[in-house]
Ligand SMILES: Nc1nc2c(ncn2[C@@H]2O[C@H](COP(=O)(O)OP(=O)(O)OP(=O)(O)O)[C@@H](O)[C@H]2O)c(=O)[nH]1
């Protein structure tokens with residue numbers, strides 16, 4: 452499914468569970484996404500394992516039988532990395548590592564790792580480092596208890612404890628330092644944002660890989676990095692765009708993903724300030740993705756967490772060139788017609804009745820419906836502008852000459 456290039460990929464396997472709240476179909480979707488994450492991080496997935504269970508085993512997450520099966524596979528195929536779709540407790544992680552003798556990673560760690568690889572600016576790097584240390588802190592106990600046992604246990608308790616404390620203190624100091632550094636950069640960024648004057652601010656938001664940067668490039672004729680991997684964008688890019696005679700600022704932002712580690716949301720708060728402080732959101736959706744409605748829900752959840760859910764929003768359904776409804780045969784009485792059979796027209800009607808007029812269907816790549824898109828954005832930006840400067844500002848906009 453995914454193209455691979457020449458560099459060395461780690462050999463990985465994926466593990467997920469089927470539970471009451473997560474049926475096999477859901478799990479498959481999550482695993483597809485996890486595989487994409489693994490590929491983005493630099494691993495190739497050799498096999499997927501799943502287990503049906505009511506409740507995860509507190510010690511090893513999966514059951515004993517399944518563990519043996521995986522153990523055999525890992526040995527036989529020389530697997531480097533075992534990736535769990537769910538977050539593991541520090542103790543589970545340690546126990547599984549012992550049993551499988553491979554690197555054990557959960558979804559959170561994987562996402563953190565991708566962010567670390569992709570962070571370009573010192574600002575993004577600081578944010579990621581902070582998130583990584585916060586992930587590490589509660590796990591330090593485990594690390595040392597493990598070592599303690601290796602050393603023989605009895606008598607080691609005192610020094611062991613001291614070492615944990617020393618280690619924790621170092622990490623805590625580092626966290627304090629990074630936070631202070633971020634506060635300083637935040638202040639600079641807030642000033643920069645303040646200097647942007649009266650221009651209406653529009654932010655592209657959405658799930659990762661939906662085409663935000665591609666759209667940004669089309670609209671602003673800029674050259675923002677876009678590619679078919681997750682989290683291509685980590686830093687926000689702001690461009691001044693003129694549609695009609697109306698200038699506004701357009702921001703490209705980091706993509707969201709379900710189960711986004713809370714540490715990341717926390718430390719990327721200031722990147723997300725761009726979203727929080729914007730006047731209008733363009734919520735970009737990849738309509739060709741089978742789980743696009745889940746994606747919308749995940750994005751809305753995060754928007755809610757950062758208090759940006761009530762902003763004026765245009766829903767931008769992208770990749771219509773790639774959208775394929777499932778075939779529906781009216782003569783087949785066994786198959787019920789559901790939303791997987793919807794035509795684009797039906798989706799348009801569905802969303803318009805759900806959220807009103809502010810819905811648009813486009814293809815950023817094929818440049819389909821871009822005129823309507825521009826018109827929609829123009830109308831909305833103008834509306835915001837007029838409500839803010841009811842009189843001359845719009846008719847005699849001195850902002851026209853203003854430069855970034
Ligand atoms: N078929 C099709 N592909 C598209 C379209 N728009 C973008 N893509 C592709 O989708 C992939 C992701 O595009 P990006 O613009 O990087 O997506 P993004 O939302 O910025 O992703 P992140 O920065 O990772 O959150 C790229 O391979 C694009 O070429 C479209 O309209 N149709």
Ligand SMILES: [Mg+2]
Pocket residue numbers: 663664665676677683684703704706
């Ligand atoms: Mg992007």
